[in-house]
Amino acid sequence: MKAELSPKVKAPLFNLEETMICGQTFCWFPEGGKWVNVSRRGVLKVWQHGEHLKYECSDGLPRPLEQIFRFKDDLEEIYSEISKDYVIRRIIERHRGLRVINDELWPCLVSYICSQQLRIPRVRRLMDILARRYGDKISYRGMIYNVLPTPKQLDEVSLSKLKEVGLGYRARYIKKTTNQILKGEVDIKGLYKLPYSEVKRELMKLHGVGEKVADCVALFSMGHLEAFPLDVWTFRAIAKFYPHLLETGGYGVVSRSCRRYFGRYAGYAQEYLFRYIRK
Structure with a gap:
């Protein structure tokens, strides 16, 4: 396989470490200061250098990094839309640059x-x-x-x-x-x-x-950013910060309540809450 080394790719408002350790993906692992993904398309290693993302890969870039890390998502717009209250605004400030992965x-x-x-x-x-x-x-x-x-x-x-x-x-x-x-x-x-x-x-x-x-x-x-997965950690976050969303009912009812509250980018709100409550 022919290795490819790229100097850098612009990574706007992005925190690689926050994105990787927040619990959303099991498809990457750390290796010597880099994050590695292995697929049938080859080995991909990425690491952050300031506002840029560097990478190397074994057989050509399997997918554009902009696609994998959703760089086209306008985080400032997303932050504005999901910032329904002081709690989520404070959590966003702690974990700015965390992006939903693809x-x-x-x-x-x-x-x-x-x-x-x-x-x-x-x-x-x-x-x-x-x-x-x-x-x-x-x-x-x-x-x-x-x-x-x-x-x-x-x-x-x-x-x-x-x-x-x-x-x-x-x-x-x-x-x-x-x-x-x-x-x-x-x-x-x-x-x-x-x-x-x-x-x-x-x-x-x-x-x-x-x-x-x-x-x-x-x-x-x-890429369905309206999805709002619920596990034990997210339920804890909702119970602690948004008890009014814990309507009588099971998973589906609570997830719908959260989607209605946070809107079309509810999935981002979920990931920030999950990251915060587990930290």
Whole structure:
């Protein structure tokens, strides 16, 4: 593979560290002051230098950095729209430059299925084991990197082998979802043409994908910035700062209340609240 080294890409109002450690992605890992993503398109390493983002990649840039890190999102406009009160304004000031990421769909989906009832380090570990055991390998600058297995590769792994990885009951989810995708029961590529509500409905046809996982995939991979995923941490933030949004009802009711309150960029408000409450 031919390595490519770029001096810099303009990164407006961006904080790479905040973006990477806020808990929204399991598809990147730190390595010597850089953040690394490994996909079938190659190895990509990024690091920040002031207002610029530097990168190197093994076989040409897989996607524009402006797309991966959503540099076209006007953060000042987003901040203005979601700043409904003093609380969120204060949180934004603490974490300015955090951007919602745009991960590839398949790794994002698998990681969030794996994430159910698990802490972030454990999810990263599971993704790493899956890649090392069943994915392709890429040699780059004297290092071996492992790619998350494709649906076809995972379909060839037995349920018992997946359980040995440490997935527990999630192994059945991964196995069934992989099979559904290969059979075309859900048109993954076609999802990009659909509005948020239909994307969520289609994703929830997949085994083990409930409202929270569907919202995470819609937000962190498909660009539906109105999505408002709720987990235990976000519920804590809402209960602490916005108890009036905890209407009687389950996940769907509370998520809709938050979307109505924060508006079309509710997903950004969610991520800032999540980052703040976990810090």
